[in-house]
Amino acid sequence: MPSRATKRTKLDSPAVPATKTSTSAEVEGKHRIFTHWSQARGVQINGVAPSQLPGRGLGLLTTRSIKAGERMLFIPEKAMFKPNTKFLKQHRLDRASPHAQLAISATAVYRAPDTSLACWEATWPTREDFWASLPLCWTDAERTDLPPSVLHPLERQLDDYRKDWAAVRDVCEAEGWDEEEFRYYWMIVNSRSFHWKPPRGRAGVMVMCPFIDYINHGPTGTTCRVTTDQRGYEVHADRDYAPGEEILATYGAHSNDTLLVHYGFLLPTNHSNPNPDDSIPLDNILLPHLPNATQSKLRDLGYLGAYALLPAPVNDICFKTSVAVRAELLSCNEWEYFMTNGEDLGSDQSGAVREFLLPVLREYWEECGVRMRELEAAGDGERGMKAALARSRWLQVREALEAYIEGGERG
Numbered sequence: 001m002p003s004r005a006t007k008r009t010k011l012d013s014p015a016v017p018a019t020k021t022s023t024s025a026e027v028e029g030k031h032r033i034f035t036h037w038s039q040a041r042g043v044q045i046n047g048v049a050p051s052q053l054p055g056r057g058l059g060l061l062t063t064r065s066i067k068a069g070e071r072m073l074f075i076p077e078k079a080m081f082k083p084n085t086k087f088l089k090q091h092r093l094d095r096a097s098p099h100a101q102l103a104i105s106a107t108a109v110y111r112a113p114d115t116s117l118a119c120w121e122a123t124w125p126t127r128e129d130f131w132a133s134l135p136l137c138w139t140d141a142e143r144t145d146l147p148p149s150v151l152h153p154l155e156r157q158l159d160d161y162r163k164d165w166a167a168v169r170d171v172c173e174a175e176g177w178d179e180e181e182f183r184y185y186w187m188i189v190n191s192r193s194f195h196w197k198p199p200r201g202r203a204g205v206m207v208m209c210p211f212i213d214y215i216n217h218g219p220t221g222t223t224c225r226v227t228t229d230q231r232g233y234e235v236h237a238d239r240d241y242a243p244g245e246e247i248l249a250t251y252g253a254h255s256n257d258t259l260l261v262h263y264g265f266l267l268p269t270n271h272s273n274p275n276p277d278d279s280i281p282l283d284n285i286l287l288p289h290l291p292n293a294t295q296s297k298l299r300d301l302g303y304l305g306a307y308a309l310l311p312a313p314v315n316d317i318c319f320k321t322s323v324a325v326r327a328e329l330l331s332c333n334e335w336e337y338f339m340t341n342g343e344d345l346g347s348d349q350s351g352a353v354r355e356f357l358l359p360v361l362r363e364y365w366e367e368c369g370v371r372m373r374e375l376e377a378a379g380d381g382e383r384g385m386k387a388a389l390a391r392s393r394w395l396q397v398r399e400a401l402e403a404y405i406e407g408g409e410r411g
């Protein structure tokens with residue numbers, strides 16, 4: 001999978017623990033410096049260290065056996081990077097969104113030539129990494145390569161970003177920071193921040209926590225326990241770990257569309273390695289097959305839209321989709337019975353629902369193939385990387401459709 005991480009792996013192989021093969025002293029050094037810097041600020045690190053991982057940039061690996069429940073990281077409040085309240089008040093930005101407040105505070109600190117936080121920034125992805133993997137940074141034409149379901153979370157993110165940029169633009173211009181600089185820190189906040197409730201303050205503040213931000217995302221059921229209280233953030237082992245295993249945390253139970261938009265990567269979705277949080281949105285293909293009268297019936301009862309196919313291991317449509325198709329196929333009585341009881345009145349209608357859906361899904365399956373072939377022609381370089389990322393999602397959509405269609409044909 002061509003995430004921004006692909007580029008960074010070229011820099012180096014495992015950084016810490018130190019290995020003798022193909023490790024650049026410079027890259028290893030910056031992680032060692034940052035580790036010491038974090039520890040000097042009270043970060044406690046037990047049995048884990050950053051390492052370069054193929055296809056995912058940096059991550060945290062265990063350096064020894066770890067027992068379930070053991071505390072591996074503690075990030076005290078004093079080590080966190082927080083919004084600069086004085087700067088925000090002075091520039092009347094205290095009403096800007098928490099995301100904008102942290103991003104402009106980071107821009108201010110990191111653009112200062114004498115910043116003491118340079119060793120932290122040195123461990124982050126570069127601008128080129130972000131520009132290649134995050135659709136927020138792509139051109140309109142490049143975004144049209146993405147499946148329609150990705151465009152939905154992307155529009156929402158673009159909306160948030162535009163509001164935040166509008167809130168800080170005058171300050172950035174006065175300080176001599178251009179939009180690209182602000183956007184970089186906005187994306188750093190987007191992919192590396194945590195919610196924080198200050199001991200005597202209100203919840204809703206966003207902060208960055210050193211070291212914990214090395215941890216990569218894992219789907220539900222695969223992640224360590226990350227907790228927070230008034231002292232800071234902690235990471236505990238969810239199970240026993242052997243030395244050299246990667247520890248993961250959840251960024252949320254996100255579908256791959258959301259992971260692609262917000263973090264620039266996709267989790268695998270195949271049977272041996274499923275992402276149980278993934279879903280394939282179907283609104284774009286199903287709604288055109290539901291007449292206006294059916295749509296208005298569904299709208300009245302809160303069942304219009306948000307239809308999805310759940311890929312492996314579920315390999316079935318979601319309940320809302322079952323309700324929507326039954327609204328078209330059944331009498332009002334039968335339909336209401338299904339919505340209330342989750343089963344059909346009289347004979348089971350799931351075969352009829354499948355029959356209705358199969359031609360619709362086959363059409364989408366064919367579209368996936370066409371779009372994938374177009375993207376194959378994109379060539380190499382940055383354009384090729386973006387096209388390959390978009391193509392990977394089209395492929396996942398196609399495989400999920402295929403599994404459902406084949407299941408239908410076998411049944």
Ligand SMILES: C[S@@+](CC[C@H](N)C(=O)[O-])C[C@H]1O[C@@H](n2cnc3c(N)ncnc32)[C@H](O)[C@@H]1O
Pocket residue numbers: 003004005055056057058059123124125191192213214215216217218262263264265266267
């Ligand atoms: C909080 S950072 C984690 C550390 C990051 N890998 C790095 O190199 O700095 C989040 C970013 O890591 C990458 N990432 C996180 N989880 C991943 C995963 N499971 N597979 C691939 N990339 C992942 C994505 O690029 C994401 O935007």
